[in-house]
Amino acid sequence: MFKSAFKLILTVSLLFVVYSFGFYAGQVSIPSIQSISGVVNKENPKGVSTDFSIFWDSWKAISEEYVDRTTIDQEKMVYGAIEGMVASLGDPYTSFFTPDDSKMLEDDINGSFSGIGAEIGFRKGILTIISPLKNSPAERAKLQTGDKILKIGDLFTDDLSLEEAVRKIRGEKGMVVTLTIMREGFSEPREFAITRDTVKIPLIDWETKDDGIAYIKLHNFLGDVDAEFQKTARQVFASEPKKIVFDLRGNAGGFLDSAIEIISYFVPQGEVIAIEDFGNNGKGRREFRSNGYRYFQDIPVVVLIDGGSASASEIVAGALKDVRNVVLVGEKTFGKGSVQEVIPLDNNTSIKITVAKWLTPSGTSIHEQGIEPTEKVEMTQQDRDENKDPQLQKALDIARNL
Known part of the structure; x- marks a missing residue:
């Protein structure tokens, strides 16, 4: 009788352990995307078979474990993730635009903005002056085609995207931005202090x-x-x-x-x-x-x-x-x-x-x-x-x- 009771108790205990483990394992294996709140449009786009679980696991871990969770800005996290995805292409001309960046792009197209008035781009991975615009602060500062921009203020340009560099160089009219320039014929880099102004692109x-x-x-x-x-x-x-x-x-x-x-x-x-x-x-x-x-x-x-x-x-x-x-x-x-093709996205963003x-x-x-x-x-x-x-x-x- 004792042995029968022991077997019954052991069986029930084992069943409970197995059930509990299964429940725990099931909870652990639930995709993090299903346990995340406050986020909409979590479904994978049609035709995309890439496993996004590592992304959502990371999102969940940050949301739950980051020491200053109250300071987390989910919108900035989304923008940062997209910018990282774009940067992985290694193409300086493919870029994500936040609402502010999109406005900056529109100003470029319309031909009027506040800055130094220089077209810039990447040549062999180095941020370079393509051309200073006519009658612009850049032209008055004697910047030249081919000048290599090593620093914007105290910030080195090695890891900047094109849009990040433009954002740093532009600014309020009357404010000064300092560019550290290397030019053919220079023995060492030189600093150019340029006062920003309203730039009207000539035609x-x-x-x-x-x-x-x-x-x-x-x-x-x-x-x-x-x-x-x-x-x-x-x-x-x-x-x-x-x-x-x-x-x-x-x-x-x-x-x-x-x-x-x-x-x-x-x-x-x-x-x-x-x-x-x-x-x-x-x-x-x-x-x-x-x-x-x-x-x-x-x-x-x-x-x-x-x-x-x-x-x-x-x-x-x-x-x-x-x-x-x-x-x-x-x-x-x-x-x-x-x-490049500019594709409008939600919330005044674009890519x-x-x-x-x-x-x-x-x-x-x-x-x-x-x-x-x-x-x-x-x-x-x-x-x-x-x-x-x-x-x-x-x-x-x-x-x-x-």
């Missing part, structure tokens, strides 16, 4: 030079550039120029559509003027063809380029070189030949993703290679100090003999 200037040569300077491909270039094209055409010198130096780019529009003034209708290569994302390639506006397609043209010519400028220079065999004068372009790379009509890649000039002419520091422009002079000389 187009033109004038008639000697011998009936029209000189057109295009500063960027932003804002109302399409309408402004059309107005300029009509004025230039009415002046009956014999030749054109088209200056894209220091032009850091802008809208693709505007590049296609502007090329169409110089190239016959239907000619391939750019190729968009979507790589291995399944979209193949897309060709862009000239709209054939005819204003300048029969007028000899010389194009000026330098290290500050990037993106849309390189598309234009490459098209004119390949399609019309136009002479390019100056220095090698920057080599920013990737295409800018590199979706393709540019090829010239002949199939030559621009990205990280740039475009070599037909006639290489360097601009020295002495030229700048003496306000000389040997590149423009060479372009005018070539134009006269076309």
Whole structure:
């Protein structure tokens, strides 16, 4: 009788232990996502099979164990996670924009903001001045194309994304930002103290030079550039120029559509003027063809380029070189030949993703290679100090003999 009772008690005890362990194991194995409160839209997107449990386990651990849990900002945690995901791509031109960053991007597109007025980008992993804008604080401080930005204030730029760097450099009008710059010819880095100001991005200037040569300077491909270039094209055409010198130096780019529009003034209708290569994302390639506006397609043209010519400028220079065999004068372009698409997200956030790379009509890649000039002419520091422009002079000389 005692043995039977013992067996019964032991059996019940074992069942209880097994049940308890199973219950505990079941609780432990419940995905952390199901035990997290205060978060909406926790479902995986359709077609995504990646296991997100490690993310939610980390979220849960931080939410429950972090020493200062009352200071946790869940929105900042989400933004930080997305920024980390984007940074893992290793592409400085793919970026996540918080609401403030999205507003900054909109200001860029509209062509007016408070800052120093310099286009920046990455060259071989180093934050670099692509071009100081005309009449900007950066130009007045004598920053130059190719300057390497080592520090912004006391912050080293090694690990900054492009948007983080822009955010640090911009600021309230009248406030000073100090950039530590390394330049070819410097024996050591130097500090440049620059007072921020409202920056209005210029668009187009033109004038008639000697011998009936029209000189057109295009500063960027932003804002109302399409309408402004059309107005300029009509004025230039009415002046009956014999030749054109088209200056894209220091032009850091802008809208693709505007590049296609502007090329169409110089190239016959239907000619391939750019190729968009979507790589291995399944979209193949897309060709862009000239709209054939005819204003300048029969007028000899010389194009000026330098290290500050990037993106849309390189598309234009490459098209004119390949399609019309136009002479390019100056220095090698920057080599920013990737295409970004801005995708709006919820809560006034957005993400800018590199979706393709540019090829010239002949199939030559621009990205990280740039475009070599037909006639290489360097601009020295002495030229700048003496306000000389040997590149423009060479372009005018070539134009006269076309």
